[in-house]
Amino acid sequence: MSPAPTSDSVLGSLSVYNSYDKTPHIGTRFPDPAVQLSAFLTAPNSDELIKDLATLVSHRGVVFFSNQNINIEQQKELGTRLGELTGKPATSKLHRHPITVATAELGDEISVISSKGALFRANVNKDKTRASNGWHADITFEPIPSDYAILKMHTLPEVGGDTLWASGYEAYDRLSPVFKTFLEGLTARHDGNFFVKFAESAGIQVQDPRGAPENTGTDLSAIHPVIRTNPVTGYKALFVNKSFTKRIIELSSDESDWVLEYLFRHVAENHDMQVRYRWSKNDVAIWDNRSNFHTATHDYTQEREGNRVVSLGERPFFDPKSKSRREVLGLQN
Structure with missing residues (x-):
């Protein structure tokens, strides 16, 4: 039996399409390949569909679409x-x-997520480490980090290569009230300077600027709220x-x-606030x-590759006046 569908109040104009929630806290899937993101871009109510999609993604964390025909330029437009x-x-x-070099075949606004590519190799530790060391949110080392990301996987191994997502809302909600209060207002330094070191070793010039006036220079670090x-x-x-997060500023080392x-x-070991997705071609x-x-x-x-827009x-x-997800939805802690 499929999980209960996401409420119409969150789906909005997307409620006309078949969808279901992958877990209670994170992940919604539109399983029908007839639901095409490329069609959203040209629909008469295109702005409504895309705004409702963004709202759904922000509420549910990650949203999946099956066997999409969206091309690179359309992916950039949607992003x-x-x-x-x-x-x-x-x-x-x-x-x-x-x-990402400026002369890349797909342009410098596309990150090729490849088992053979530079993004995969830049921070690879050849020593045996826990798989959970890979948890991250994209580019938090930038002063202006990412809101949305879109990944289309076109080349997949026969077995393996899944991706997992975890809810930051639920991660916050599961902390004790005293610990929440302690963390609120603290700031932390995020650092991605291993990319600079990789660029130097590979003879690659670091992109500058990187999509916003604030994202400039070759010191890939920023301070953000915890x-x-x-x-x-x-x-x-x-x-x-x-x-990417290296130090909470207000605390001792x-x-x-x-x-x-x-x-x-807390993020890596609470598997009941995660969703795991098994990719199919062009998802x-x-x-x-x-x-x-x-x-x-x-x-x-085997090879695994996809194209990502961030x-x-x-x-x-x-x-400080904002509320938690559980508080707004009336869910028990």
Whole structure:
């Protein structure tokens, strides 16, 4: 039996299409390949559909579509309009990844997610490490990080290569009231300078600027709130991640290490606030990087490749008047 469908109040104009929630806290799927994102771009009510899609993604974390025909230019258009129609700053465009070369075949606004590519190799640790070390939200090392990301997978191994997402809303909600209060208002440094080191070793020039006036220079670091408010939903979310968050500014080094390690484990080990997706050829996932985390599963030997568009949003903020997802929905803690 399929899970209960997402409420019409969140689906809006998308309620005419068959969908179901993958888990109670994160993930909604539109399983019918007749539902095409490319058609959303040209529909008479295109703005309504895309705004409702962005709202759904922000509420449900990640949304999946089956066997899509959307091409690169359409993927870029959709990535742009998701944020524009939900109020992002006019200066925030599509991200240019630091190590995507300007002469790349698909252009510098497309990140090729490949088992053979630079993005995969830039932070690979050859030593045996836990698979859970890969949890992250995209490009949080930028002053203006991502709002939405769109990934279309076109080349897949016969077995393996799943992707997991975890809800930052639920991660926040599961903390004790005292710990929530402690974390609210703290800030943390996010660092992606391993990309600079990789660029130097590979003879690649770091992209500059990278989709927003604030995202400039070759110091790939930024300071963001530990608890962040999503402007689309108004919900509070945990906003630290294993790959990029290095230090909580207001704490001593030892205190910061202890708190961050707990929060990283909190995301990775609570499998009931995660969703795992088994890709099929040309499936598309759209997620909100402001309030979710994700990680790939490197359990395959064959080639795996897809194209990702990363849109830029607003400078992260914490609104002390914002509420948690469970509080708004009336769910028990």
